[in-house]
Amino acid sequence: MPYPNVEPHLQQIAEAAKEFIENRFNVKNPKIGKELDPDIHWQPTLHWKNKTGFIGCEVSGRPFRPIVEIAFGGITSKGLPVTIFIAYPSAPAIPLKDFNEDIEMAKRYGIGLISISDDLKGTIQHRGVSVPLFISPPDFSKFKNSVRPMIMSAYEDFIDGNPTGGVQKLGQLVESAMVHLGTQARKKGTFAKGGFSPSKYYPQANLIDEMMAERIIDNGILGRCRGFSDDRGSVSHSPKSLKAAIKVERLLKDCFVSGLRILEELPEAMTVKGYKFRV
Amino acid sequence: MKEKKLRQIPVEDVKPNPDNPRIIFRQEELDGLLVSIGNMGVQVPISVYEEGDKFILIDGERRWRTCKKLNHKTIPAIIQDRPTALENLLLMFNIHSLREQWDLFTIANKLTRILELLKKQLKRDPNEIEISAHTGLNRGTIRRSKLLIELPQKYKDIILEELHKPKSKQKFTEDFFIEMENSLKTVRNNFPNLLPDMNSVRDVLIDKYKREVIGNITDFRKLGKLATSPKNVNFGTDEAASAITQVLSLNQKGISEVFDRTVGSLYDEKKVISNVESLIFFLENLRQEEKEDEDLRNALLKIRNVVDRILGEEV
Numbered sequence: 001m002p003y004p005n006v007e008p009h010l011q012q013i014a015e016a017a018k019e020f021i022e023n024r025f026n027v028k029n030p031k032i033g034k035e036l037d038p039d040i041h042w043q044p045t046l047h048w049k050n051k052t053g054f055i056g057c058e059v060s061g062r063p064f065r066p067i068v069e070i071a072f073g074g075i076t077s078k079g080l081p082v083t084i085f086i087a088y089p090s091a092p093a094i095p096l097k098d099f100n101e102d103i104e105m106a107k108r109y110g111i112g113l114i115s116i117s118d119d120l121k122g123t124i125q126h127r128g129v130s131v132p133l134f135i136s137p138p139d140f141s142k143f144k145n146s147v148r149p150m151i152m153s154a155y156e157d158f159i160d161g162n163p164t165g166g167v168q169k170l171g172q173l174v175e176s177a178m179v180h181l182g183t184q185a186r187k188k189g190t191f192a193k194g195g196f197s198p199s200k201y202y203p204q205a206n207l208i209d210e211m212m213a214e215r216i217i218d219n220g221i222l223g224r225c226r227g228f229s230d231d232r233g234s235v236s237h238s239p240k241s242l243k244a245a246i247k248v249e250r251l252l253k254d255c256f257v258s259g260l261r262i263l264e265e266l267p268e269a270m271t272v273k274g275y276k277f278r279v
Numbered sequence: 280m281k282e283k284k285l286r287q288i289p290v291e292d293v294k295p296n297p298d299n300p301r302i303i304f305r306q307e308e309l310d311g312l313l314v315s316i317g318n319m320g321v322q323v324p325i326s327v328y329e330e331g332d333k334f335i336l337i338d339g340e341r342r343w344r345t346c347k348k349l350n351h352k353t354i355p356a357i358i359q360d361r362p363t364a365l366e367n368l369l370l371m372f373n374i375h376s377l378r379e380q381w382d383l384f385t386i387a388n389k390l391t392r393i394l395e396l397l398k399k400q401l402k403r404d405p406n407e408i409e410i411s412a413h414t415g416l417n418r419g420t421i422r423r424s425k426l427l428i429e430l431p432q433k434y435k436d437i438i439l440e441e442l443h444k445p446k447s448k449q450k451f452t453e454d455f456f457i458e459m460e461n462s463l464k465t466v467r468n469n470f471p472n473l474l475p476d477m478n479s480v481r482d483v484l485i486d487k488y489k490r491e492v493i494g495n496i497t498d499f500r501k502l503g504k505l506a507t508s509p510k511n512v513n514f515g516t517d518e519a520a521s522a523i524t525q526v527l528s529l530n531q532k533g534i535s536e537v538f539d540r541t542v543g544s545l546y547d548e549k550k551v552i553s554n555v556e557s558l559i560f561f562l563e564n565l566r567q568e569e570k571e572d573e574d575l576r577n578a579l580l581k582i583r584n585v586v587d588r589i590l591g592e593e594v
Contacts, residue, residue, distance in 0.1 A: 005344055007306060008443035033347075041317065041349045061445055066310050067348060070317045093445040 003045055004033045006059050010089075013116045014059040017087030018046055020114060020122030021057060030057075039078055042071030045087075052238075052245035053081030053130060063088050063113055063125075064102035072109050075131040081245045083112060083130045083161075087122070090115035110134035110159045127161030132249050134159065135256060142264050147173055147279055151263060154256075163252045164236060170259030171232045173279050174225055175204050177266055180278040182207050185216045188274075204229050221269045224262055231255040285324055287353040288334055290346050293327060296336045298367050300389035301381060303442055304344060312345045321346060324355040326370075328362065337362070338374045365396040372414040383453040384438050386420065387427035426460045427453060431478060437485075451485065455496045459484055462499035462506075466523060469506040473523055480527050487533065498534040502526055504546060505538055512545035 003014040022028060027048040035043050036056055044056035058068055063086055075082050086106055092099040103125070106113050112128025135158065143151050150173055158166025183198040185191030194210030196202045208226045212219050235252045239245040267277035315322075325339025336343060337359060346354045362370060368389060390410075397405040397413060407418045416424070427438070434456060441449045459481065467474050474480055487493045505523055508514035522541045525532045562579075569575065 005304070005309075005348055007303065007445075009445060009448075010306075035350045038350075038352075041351070043348055043350050061306050065306070066314045066317070070313070070349065093447050 016120040040074040057085045064105045081130045085112040087114040176279040284358045387424035458496045458499040462502040465503035466506040492533045501538040508542040
């Protein structure tokens with residue numbers, strides 16, 4: 001059988017998944033049942049390597065398997081940019097409750113899901129994210145009502161294959177909060193210097209630097225906003241090598257985590273200084 | 280025999296045993312092992328013999344496959360002498376029949392070869408006791424396996440095809456064929472004229488099961504009861520033959536339906552009489568202190584009331 005360690009009835013699923021991934025992600029010549037990396041305890045059913053990372057696909061009778069959980073740990077500690085997909089038959093061969101629990105489990109790990117129909121057509125059910133980028137769902141109740149839906153949407157984007165989009169959404173919130181803070185401070189007269197004007201575009205980095213100079217709110221959090229603003233700019237470029245991809249992914253994750261922390265702490269830091277948190 | 284050696288050997292140098300009767304390795308079975316080996320490593324060494332620069336598995340294909348999946352580089356192995364063909368098969372049967380559940384077809388598939396090799400060694404056909412002693416299989420399993428061995432190839436192919444599906448989607452299982460063959464054997468013993476062509480009868484029954492005219496594989500037991508009904512419940516031989524013919528013909532008549540319409544009540548009556556006789560035997564042998572037991576007396580009063588009512592109605 002062409003796919004070792006794959007049950008006979010799943011051989012066709014494996015073949016369909018191979019074609020689907022090759023077309024969708026423009027990759028070719030997969031390795032079949034071979035190691036991804038000597039330190040990773042997983043030989044995926046199929047995997048592809050390109051300049052900036054790996055795609056690993058586990059073909060399974062159900063949407064989650066323990067091997068993926070084992071692989072996840074190893075890939076995370078090694079920091080390899082691997083996007084994992086599980087390809088499975090769309091018609092559940094297990095009780096529906098277990099099937100749905102498997103899907104939730106895969107999503108919880110940021111694993112991509114490809115269902116293969118009886119006529120061997122693939123559909124992405126969840127795009128998944130490169131393993132080192134994975135972040136557990138934050139406690140959304142910690143965020144203000146006004147930003148919670150946008151943060152939830154940013155998180156969804158981040159773990160569903162669009163991490164840059166997720167970071168940009170958080171970036172827009174932080175940027176908007178900074179402009180509102182600057183505006184309120186100008187009105188109060190506590191922010192007297194610098195060239196910021198609420199009605200005109202003003203570079204975010206300059207605005208934060210000027211607010212820091214006048215200690216508008218706690219400089220610790222403003223410093224994090226400044227760092228976030230810089231990092232956000234550097235992750236928007238596509239990496240050209242595996243090494244660069246590892247670096248960018250680390251930065252993206254740090255940036256997203258930092259954005260979440262800012263949006264959790266900023267309202268309190270503004271309130272204590274008499275400003276209203278607005279975005 | 281040389282001394283057995285325990286060594287860590289490269290996973291990549293291990294090859295599956297071509298004589299392993301096991302055909303299918305199911306993911307769910309491997310997943311349990313995967314978690315255990317992932318957490319604890321391989322606790323029980325596999326058994327192999329050397330062939331050139333490779334190692335052939337005698338025992339532990341699931342552990343080896345799991346290690347491969349987990350990308351382990353080495354695996355602990357006991358290196359044994361190369362066994363003879365018969366030793367090789369019997370080793371695997373003994374190991375597996377004691378430890379894990381094989382598909383019956385898996386056993387049946389290799390049992391033929393074992394029977395040939397045993398025949399060669401004993402210079403006669405081995406009996407069931409000898410086969411059981413050599414393989415570690417119980418006699419019931421041997422008999423069920425033989426039913427599968429004797430099936431024409433096209434039905435074996437159906438079973439093999441089904442085995443390739445997940446358990447929940449298998450329809451024409453080994454159990455289906457065993458139940459069907461047992462019932463047809465009973466029909467053949469009692470009404471040989473009704474089965475001139477076994478394969479066409481099998482095809483009809485398979486078709487009826489596929490169309491769910493036969494709803495359950497245990498219905499085949501009722502076909503056996505139909506065939507023995509003239510002996511067991513004094514049902515007319517011609518009527519029984521006619522009922523069986525209906526079951527074995529391509530139509531919409533299921534086994535249960537025909538059974539209930541013809542001999543169902545006779546078998547119910549037989550069962551009741553048998554139970555009553557058992558009860559009478561039990562009551563006649565009660566000790567004095569048992570006769571005075573209140574719960575028992577209450578139960579007997581209930582029976583008396585029911586019996587009086589039934590017999591009273593008849594009077």
